[in-house]
Amino acid sequence: MNTYGVQAIYRFEMARWLRTLGQSLFSPVLSTSLYFIVFGSAIGSRMMEIGGVSYGEFIVPGLIMLSILTESVSNASFGIYMPRWAGTIYELLSAPVSAFEAVCGYVGAAATKSVIIGLVILATARLFVNYEVQNWPAMLAFLVLTSISFCLFGFILGVLADGFEKLQIVPMLILTPLTFLGGTFYSIDMLPEPWRTVTLFNPVVYLISGFRWAFFGAQAADVNIVVSLSAIGVFLAACLAIVWRIFKTGYRLKA
Amino acid sequence: MAEPIISIRDVSKTYKSGLQALKPINLDIMKGEIFALLGPNGAGKTTLISIICGIVNPSSGTVTADGHDIIRDYKAARRKIGLVPQELHTDAFERVIDTVSFSRGLFGFAPNPAHIEKVLRDLSLWEKRNDKIMALSGGMKRRVMIAKALSHEPKILFLDEPTAGVDVELRRDMWAMVRGLRENGVTIILTTHYIEEAEEMADRVGVIDKGQLIVVEEKNALMRKLGKKQLTLELPAPLERIPDGLNGYTLELAAGGNQLIYSFDAQAEDTGIPALLKRLSDVGVDFKDLHTEQSSLEDIFVSLVHRTT
Numbered sequence: 001m002n003t004y005g006v007q008a009i010y011r012f013e014m015a016r017w018l019r020t021l022g023q024s025l026f027s028p029v030l031s032t033s034l035y036f037i038v039f040g041s042a043i044g045s046r047m048m049e050i051g052g053v054s055y056g057e058f059i060v061p062g063l064i065m066l067s068i069l070t071e072s073v074s075n076a077s078f079g080i081y082m083p084r085w086a087g088t089i090y091e092l093l094s095a096p097v098s099a100f101e102a103v104c105g106y107v108g109a110a111a112t113k114s115v116i117i118g119l120v121i122l123a124t125a126r127l128f129v130n131y132e133v134q135n136w137p138a139m140l141a142f143l144v145l146t147s148i149s150f151c152l153f154g155f156i157l158g159v160l161a162d163g164f165e166k167l168q169i170v171p172m173l174i175l176t177p178l179t180f181l182g183g184t185f186y187s188i189d190m191l192p193e194p195w196r197t198v199t200l201f202n203p204v205v206y207l208i209s210g211f212r213w214a215f216f217g218a219q220a221a222d223v224n225i226v227v228s229l230s231a232i233g234v235f236l237a238a239c240l241a242i243v244w245r246i247f248k249t250g251y252r253l254k255a
Numbered sequence: 256m257a258e259p260i261i262s263i264r265d266v267s268k269t270y271k272s273g274l275q276a277l278k279p280i281n282l283d284i285m286k287g288e289i290f291a292l293l294g295p296n297g298a299g300k301t302t303l304i305s306i307i308c309g310i311v312n313p314s315s316g317t318v319t320a321d322g323h324d325i326i327r328d329y330k331a332a333r334r335k336i337g338l339v340p341q342e343l344h345t346d347a348f349e350r351v352i353d354t355v356s357f358s359r360g361l362f363g364f365a366p367n368p369a370h371i372e373k374v375l376r377d378l379s380l381w382e383k384r385n386d387k388i389m390a391l392s393g394g395m396k397r398r399v400m401i402a403k404a405l406s407h408e409p410k411i412l413f414l415d416e417p418t419a420g421v422d423v424e425l426r427r428d429m430w431a432m433v434r435g436l437r438e439n440g441v442t443i444i445l446t447t448h449y450i451e452e453a454e455e456m457a458d459r460v461g462v463i464d465k466g467q468l469i470v471v472e473e474k475n476a477l478m479r480k481l482g483k484k485q486l487t488l489e490l491p492a493p494l495e496r497i498p499d500g501l502n503g504y505t506l507e508l509a510a511g512g513n514q515l516i517y518s519f520d521a522q523a524e525d526t527g528i529p530a531l532l533k534r535l536s537d538v539g540v541d542f543k544d545l546h547t548e549q550s551s552l553e554d555i556f557v558s559l560v561h562r563t564t
């Protein structure tokens with residue numbers, strides 16, 4: 001195992017992020033605050049409780065997921081797309097670094113950033129609503145697992161993309177709709193059929209539901225926690241398999 | 256002769272576009288030598304180097320570096336190799352010292368600030384160590400790339416056109432650096448379009464053209480073998496034509512008949528010069544001065560590449 005290599009990549013990526021730490025944290029914090037003002041305070045005051053929690057509390061887990069998903073994908077995709085675009089990828093390709101090690105470095109750093117952003121948003125949310133987390137270990141585990149999974153997804157996107165536009169289009173056209181329709185702002189029980197069934201094909205539903213379970217317990221969750229965990233597991237495994245193939249064949253990395 | 260440190264066996268490359276950039280290549284690079292790879296644009300030099308360094312997948316064949324197969328045992332092989340690619344690819348916002356330290360770590364080596372300092376000093380980058388890379392000039396960026404390649408103390412160094420776009424002074428510096436590395440036992444493979452560079456530096460020369468290795472030869476032997484020598488005789492009075500008695504010699508008149516030039520094969524046992532001189536006095540041609548010239552590697556290179564077209 002080339003641990004120095006993994007460390008080098010990890011530190012490089014974290015340094016890149018820390019150079020613009022202010023911006024990196026400011027935009028997710030600002031957008032979450034806006035959501036809380038609009039949905040939590042303004043609209044939320046007119047909403048009834050969902051699954052035994054107030055609407056303001058109810059949207060906390062979903063909003064954190066919303067930020068984490070977009071930040072993970074954009075951070076991780078940018079981290080590997082930049083060297084491809086600038087040509088500095090030659091060094092990684094010529095280094096004694098295995099696929100697994102490269103992924104540990106790049107995805108590890110991106111996931112670290114996501115978890116930090118998630119925790120900062122969690123703290124910000126406390127300024128607006130008085131939520132309690134029932135199950136801290138489960139909440140943190142969900143945070144970490146989701147970050148890793150979507151950073152892997154972003155990494156794949158960064159490897160496959162052949163232009164900066166693609167890096168932006170995928171999060172915009174796929175991720176944003178999935179998160180908005182994934183139960184961030186509502187419980188899927190509130191949807192009429194057939195939308196309720198259609199929604200069950202959205203993987204983000206399972207993430208948000210599981211995350212909400214960790215916050216408020218089973219009565220606030222849309223689906224069983226085991227189903228949620230399995231959904232993340234499958235997504236993670238699929239991403240790992242794709243990454244493994246990419247490095248095996250050198251697809252889009254090597255001529 | 257020394258043992259090979261890189262063995263290339265039947266390595267070929269056909270890009271996805273269908274272009275065959277390399278026909279099967281067989282080549283041994285010897286431990287401790289400076290090997291110059293010459294060839295016109297698009298000949299396949301960068302492709303060959305990229306295959307050895309793991310950036311391009313070969314279509315066929317095997318390569319070993321210091322006994323390690325570059326694919327099966329890529330970690331061991333790559334730890335020994337440093338690469339300075341042809342294109343200037345550097346980070347922008349990082350500091351010089353950070354990017355060089357990063358390279359060392361990436362190649363799996365424990366931090367060694369003393370070595371990094373030495374490399375930066377050797378390349379006159381120490382004063383600039385805290386500068387952002389984007390603030391450096393092109394020549395300085397080239398040095399940063401060399402420093403990155405040397406950060407992990409490689410035994411084998413690839414320099415793909417290291418002196419392209421580099422001023423005369425820096426070029427001399429680089430030559431000195433390359434010689435210093437060789438003295439420390441580093442094997443160096445370089446490509447260049449400045450033939451004088453190969454002539455000055457290389458122990459052996461390989462000429463590649465259209466994906467084919469057409470010559471691999473010790474530089475001196477190559478020059479001896481392919482180098483034409485010319486004997487120029489300065490005549491006291493111009494000749495209108497070559498006297499009849501000199502048929503059978505490859506002679507030509509130059510400088511308006513004031514010079515008589517005799518071309519001969521430098522490799523031949525008998526250059527024919529004594530006989531020619533005797534013959535000249537027989538037919539009554541006098542001369543006031545004479546000198547010989549040897550063709551440069553550049554002439555050789557041009558004639559080789561033309562021969563295959």
Ligand SMILES: Nc1ncnc2c1ncn2[C@@H]1O[C@H](COP(=O)(O)OP(=O)(O)OP(=O)(O)O)[C@@H](O)[C@H]1O
Nearest residue numbers: 255270272274276295296297298299300301302303
């Ligand atoms: N990634 C690629 N995909 C397709 N063709 C390529 C690729 N890289 C190089 N080629 C082609 O392969 C051939 C050999 O290119 P290569 O870069 O190895 O030449 P070179 O000898 O290094 O030339 P130069 O002196 O200009 O650097 C060229 O015809 C080039 O167009």
Ligand SMILES: [Mg+2]
Nearest residue numbers: 300301302341
């Ligand atoms: Mg080239």
